[in-house]
Amino acid sequence: MKIKVLSGQSLADIAIQVYGNAQGVFMLAQENGLGVTDELEPGQILSYSPDGVIDKGIVHHYAVKGIFPATAVVDDSGVFDDSFDLTFL
Template sequence: MITVLNNQSLFDISIRYTGTIENAFKIAVANGLSLTDELQPGAQLIIPADVEMNNDVVNYFSAKGIQPATGLTENDLLMAQTVQRGIGYMQIGKTFKVS
């Protein structure tokens, strides 16, 4: 059993504890979840015994103390929906003109 951290998704859990993204499907099924379900911090998840492990990746995350948490917060979603300005968001021929 593993404990979900803040902003973790099933993909984060899968890569951290099994070393592959593909195992997110098996983890979801084992826990009665959908891949897109928002996980609650502190929730306990089962990692099925039949998943294929990539121990190199698992050991890397463990040795470096990396805990992926790529889930978006409400604030992140609101920011993504607002109009972005600046050179990083301009499209040539649409909002950025070359003359």
């Protein structure tokens, strides 16, 4: 099956959504030729095997409630802008 990555979703978020457990991140990474810490792009399509579901209750709950976890950091602008230089280093 296929799933489309939403803004702010990590591989772990997708694993919880489709496999019901963050342990599914390893299966997702392997199935899609990714590293477990790779950043995903919104709109990216990932493949997964519904036969690999770890916790059907979680998968069902997320589907029924329309829950799409998105815990990745999407704003990397940080606290400092270009006006901060290396004066004190």
